[in-house]
Amino acid sequence: MSTYSLSDGIASGAPRLSRAPVLASWLRESGVGVLAGVAWIAFGLSCLWWEDLGDWSRTHSLGIAAFIVAAIALFGTVGADYLGSAGKALRQRAPWLVALGAFLTLWEVATAKFAWLPLPFFPPPQSIIEVYTDDLPKLLDSVFASVKLQLGGYLIGATVGFLTGVSIGWSRAVGYWVHPVLRFIGPLPATAWLPIAFFTFPSSWSASTFLIALATGFPVTVLTWSGVASVSNAYYDVARTLGAKPSFLVLKVAIPAALPHVFVGLFMGLGSSFAVLVVAEMIGVKAGLGWYLQWAQGWAAYANMYAALIVMALLCSGAITLLFAIRDRLLVWQKGTVKW
Amino acid sequence: MVTALAEIATPPAAGAALDIEQVSHAFDIDGAELPVLSDVSLSVEPGEFVALLGPSGCGKSTLLRLVAGLDKPKAGTLREDEVRIARPHPSRVVVFQDPTLFPWRTVWDNVALGLEAQGVLKSQRHRVDDALDLVGLSDFRTAYPHQLSGGMAQRVALARALVNDPKILILDEPLGKLDSLTRITMQAELVSLWQRKGFTTLLVTHDAEEALVLANRVIVFSDRPARVKADIRVDRPYPRHRGDPYLADLRRQILGLLGLDATW
Numbered sequence: 001m002s003t004y005s006l007s008d009g010i011a012s013g014a015p016r017l018s019r020a021p022v023l024a025s026w027l028r029e030s031g032v033g034v035l036a037g038v039a040w041i042a043f044g045l046s047c048l049w050w051e052d053l054g055d056w057s058r059t060h061s062l063g064i065a066a067f068i069v070a071a072i073a074l075f076g077t078v079g080a081d082y083l084g085s086a087g088k089a090l091r092q093r094a095p096w097l098v099a100l101g102a103f104l105t106l107w108e109v110a111t112a113k114f115a116w117l118p119l120p121f122f123p124p125p126q127s128i129i130e131v132y133t134d135d136l137p138k139l140l141d142s143v144f145a146s147v148k149l150q151l152g153g154y155l156i157g158a159t160v161g162f163l164t165g166v167s168i169g170w171s172r173a174v175g176y177w178v179h180p181v182l183r184f185i186g187p188l189p190a191t192a193w194l195p196i197a198f199f200t201f202p203s204s205w206s207a208s209t210f211l212i213a214l215a216t217g218f219p220v221t222v223l224t225w226s227g228v229a230s231v232s233n234a235y236y237d238v239a240r241t242l243g244a245k246p247s248f249l250v251l252k253v254a255i256p257a258a259l260p261h262v263f264v265g266l267f268m269g270l271g272s273s274f275a276v277l278v279v280a281e282m283i284g285v286k287a288g289l290g291w292y293l294q295w296a297q298g299w300a301a302y303a304n305m306y307a308a309l310i311v312m313a314l315l316c317s318g319a320i321t322l323l324f325a326i327r328d329r330l331l332v333w334q335k336g337t338v339k340w
Numbered sequence: 341m342v343t344a345l346a347e348i349a350t351p352p353a354a355g356a357a358l359d360i361e362q363v364s365h366a367f368d369i370d371g372a373e374l375p376v377l378s379d380v381s382l383s384v385e386p387g388e389f390v391a392l393l394g395p396s397g398c399g400k401s402t403l404l405r406l407v408a409g410l411d412k413p414k415a416g417t418l419r420e421d422e423v424r425i426a427r428p429h430p431s432r433v434v435v436f437q438d439p440t441l442f443p444w445r446t447v448w449d450n451v452a453l454g455l456e457a458q459g460v461l462k463s464q465r466h467r468v469d470d471a472l473d474l475v476g477l478s479d480f481r482t483a484y485p486h487q488l489s490g491g492m493a494q495r496v497a498l499a500r501a502l503v504n505d506p507k508i509l510i511l512d513e514p515l516g517k518l519d520s521l522t523r524i525t526m527q528a529e530l531v532s533l534w535q536r537k538g539f540t541t542l543l544v545t546h547d548a549e550e551a552l553v554l555a556n557r558v559i560v561f562s563d564r565p566a567r568v569k570a571d572i573r574v575d576r577p578y579p580r581h582r583g584d585p586y587l588a589d590l591r592r593q594i595l596g597l598l599g600l601d602a603t604w
Contacts, residue, residue: 232440234436234438234440235440235442237410237434237436237440238434238436238440238442238453238500239453239457240410240428241408241409241410241428241429241430241432241433241434242430242433242453242454242457242458242500242504243428243429243430243454243457243458243504244457245457248456248457252456252457253442256442256444256445257442257444259444331444332484333443333444333445333446333484333485333486334443334444335484
C-alpha cells in the first residue's frame, strides 16, 4: 500500500474514494464468507456432477446438504450485520468453512468419482453418512457402552488417585509405604496388566474398569501428591496462627492450593485412560467403540471404521473440553496469574 | 501508665503481657547446630508497642515465631499473661513480610479465615466486614489477591489478623516490601489502629526510623546469635514527626549500637 497524504485526497482522490473503499472493505469483511459459500457449492456440485463409481445411497442427499451449508454461509455473510453474535461467529469461522469445503470436495472427487485413492480403503464422505443413518442404533449402543465404561473407571481412578495423593503428600507414614509401591508399579503402562486382569476379574467389564482406573489413578496420584507437597509453608503458618486445626489445614489449605496440579493430573489421566479404554474394548470387552472398530475391520467395513473414529474423536475432545470447563470454574482465582 | 490509657480506650480487648525468659534457640543445619538466639529475656507490658531492631538475619524473626508458638525454643520459656506459650493461638496473630494471602480466596474470604478456622464465622460475619472497613478495603471484598497492589494486599493481611481481636499483634517486617509512600501511610495507620484497639504489638524491623516513629520501646539486638543489646524507651507523643530532633538523636544512638555510626 502506498503512503497517502491528505492533500492528494482533497485535490484529486475525492470522487475515486467513494466507491472503491466501500467495495474493498466489504470484500475484506465478507470475502472469506463468500469463498466459503463457493467451496461448499463446489462440494455439492462434485457430489452431483459425476456418476458415483460405487453404490452409495446418500450421494444425492449429501449434495443437497452441501448446497444448504453454502446457502447458510452466503446469506449469513451478506446479512451478518443483522444476525448479531451469530453473524460474527460465522465471520470468524469462515476460513475454516473454506478449508472444510475444499477438503470435502477433494475427498469426494478423489474417492467416489475417480478413485484416485483406492476403494474400499478410502470410503467417500457419503458412505460415512450412510453409516450414521443406517447403522445408528449399533453405533449409539457402542457410544453408550464406551462412555459408561470410561466414566466409571475414570471416576474411580480419579477419586482413589486424589485421596492417595493427598495422603502421601500429607502423612509421612503413608508416604513411606505407598511411595515405593507407586514408584515401582506406577510407570508400568496399564495395558500391560490386560492379560492378567482379564482372567483374574470376574468379568471383562470389571477388568476394564480396573485398568482404566489404574491408568487414571497414577498421574492423578503423583500430581496431587506433588501439589500438596509443594504448598508453601507460609500458608500453613498463617492458618495455624489463626487457630486452624489439622483438618482445616488439609481441606482448606493443602487441597485448594494443590488443585491446579490436580487438574494437570486429571488431564493426563484422561488421556492415558482413553488409550486403555480402546485397547480393552478391542481385546476383551464385547461392546463399545473400540469393539465396533474391531468388528468393522473384521467385516472390511471401512466406512464404519472412519465413522466410529470420528465419533471417538468427538467424545475424547468433548471430555477434555468438559474437564477444562470444570477447571476454569473451580480455578477462577487463577485467571490472569497462571495459564497452561 | 500505658496500660491505664489502653484500658480506658478499649475496655474489653486490651493487650496481653508477654514475658520472654532466658530463651535460646538454634537451628540444625546439616547436623551442625547454628545458634540464633542466646539467652534473650524481655518483658512486655500489656498494650506496649515494642520494636525489635537488629541486623538482618540476626534472629528477630525467629523470636517472633517463638512468640507466635509456631516453633518451640530449645531453652527458656515464653508466657502470654502468665500462661506458657506452647502452640499457636489466635490471640497472638502474625502479619508476615509477604502478605501470604490465599490466592484461591477472595479478599473477604481471606479476612474470614481466622473466624472460619475457629468455627465461629457463621454467627460473626459482621466482624469480617468491620475489619475490612477498618483497613478501608470494603470495596474490594470480592476481589482476588492477584488483583491487589502490594499495599492493599498487606492491608488485607492486617485485616485478616485484626478480625481475631488479637491480644498480641506480631508484625514481621510487614512494611518491608512496600514503596516508601505506601509505607509512611501504613505506619500512621498502624499507630492509629494500635491506639484504638489497645493490643500489645511486637514489630520486627531493620529500619531504625520506622521503629522510632512507631514504638514505645525499641529493643536493639546484636548480630547472630541475637542478644538484647539495648532497651530504649521512646517517650514521645503520637503522631510523631520524623524530623523530631529527639528521635534523630535516638536514631544516631541506635545506629551506633548497630555499628553504623561511621555513616552518620
